[in-house]
Amino acid sequence: MKAWLEQPGFLSPYGTLGADLSYLLAVVFTVLFLIGWRQARRRRGQAHHVVTLWAMSAMLAYFVAYYVNRGLGALAFEGEEGFGGPPELYHRLFVPLLLVHIAVVSLGIVLAVYMIVLGYRTAVKRNGNRVLQPGRLSMSAGAFLKVLVGALAFSALLSAIRCHSVACYIVYVVGFLLVAFVLLVEKGIEWLIPDGERRHRAIGTFTMILYVLALLTSTSTYVLLYVIWPPTIGS
Numbered sequence: 001m002k003a004w005l006e007q008p009g010f011l012s013p014y015g016t017l018g019a020d021l022s023y024l025l026a027v028v029f030t031v032l033f034l035i036g037w038r039q040a041r042r043r044r045g046q047a048h049h050v051v052t053l054w055a056m057s058a059m060l061a062y063f064v065a066y067y068v069n070r071g072l073g074a075l076a077f078e079g080e081e082g083f084g085g086p087p088e089l090y091h092r093l094f095v096p097l098l099l100v101h102i103a104v105v106s107l108g109i110v111l112a113v114y115m116i117v118l119g120y121r122t123a124v125k126r127n128g129n130r131v132l133q134p135g136r137l138s139m140s141a142g143a144f145l146k147v148l149v150g151a152l153a154f155s156a157l158l159s160a161i162r163c164h165s166v167a168c169y170i171v172y173v174v175g176f177l178l179v180a181f182v183l184l185v186e187k188g189i190e191w192l193i194p195d196g197e198r199r200h201r202a203i204g205t206f207t208m209i210l211y212v213l214a215l216l217t218s219t220s221t222y223v224l225l226y227v228i229w230p231p232t233i234g235s
Contacts (some may be wrong), residue, residue: 014225016082022062023222029058030215033112037208040201043045045130045168047125056116059109084229094224101217106175108210115204122196137196144183 008016009024032055039048083090091108122128122137159172193199 002030009226012222012226014230015054015222017232018228019084023218025058025062026215026218028212029055029062032058032207033211036073037054037204040204043131045132046128052116052119053061054118056112059112063109071194083191083225084231085224089224094221097217097224098221101221104210104214104217107182108207108214110179111207111210114182114186115207118196118203122200132196132197132200134197137199138190138194139186144187148183149181151176155179167209 004017004120007017009017009020011020032051036048036051036055038050041044083094085094118137122132124133125131130194135208155172155176159169163169189203190197193202
């Protein structure tokens with residue numbers, strides 16, 4: 001599969017098929033998330049539910065294409081991004097931009113999954129439409145531990161399968177710490193916004209802002225890597 005993704009692409013002079021597909025999927029799932037968010041703002045809960053699940057499916061396909069092609073962000077730590085521009089722009093522009101992109105996307109992934117779960121916990125179906133229920137909503141200590149242990153086991157399994165370098169292990173450790181951080185923040189948010197409906201809407205808006213930022217940084221890194229200069233990887 002990796003060899004297929006490394007074939008010449010169709011969107012830019014120097015892009016690969018994997019880079020082009022991952023970028024297009026990023027555009028698709030971001031647009032779908034925004035459409036779903038718009039439907040939620042209009043109180044069209046069922047439409048919001050369906051579109052958001054499609055967005056999650058597109059996002060999963062994106063990460064399969066992107067991380068098989070780019071190595072789960074570990075390349076950012078190993079200095080093998082393939083940036084073909086001037087070295088001074090690499091350090092002053094490309095690396096900071098890429099790190100911001102990785103941070104925003106990583107947080108966005110965790111929040112998207114969290115929002116799906118929160119939506120199922122908060123919504124009920126009435127007359128064919130999903131409606132958020134107002135009222136206090138909190139995570140039990142048992143559920144907190146199950147999610148934390150599950151995230152740890154999942155990260156450990158994937159790192160054991162995929163990692164062959166210290167940088168790769170660091171990426172998975174950071175990913176697990178991010179999940180733990182969001183869980184801890186969730187407990188604080190429960191205290192600040194005990195009402196499940198208000199919490200879902202507030203965090204949903206923040207998550208949409210993250211995905212817009214993720215698409216902007218993704219577009220910028222794509223242009224720097226594959227449009228302006230030829231990449232060094234594979235040359």
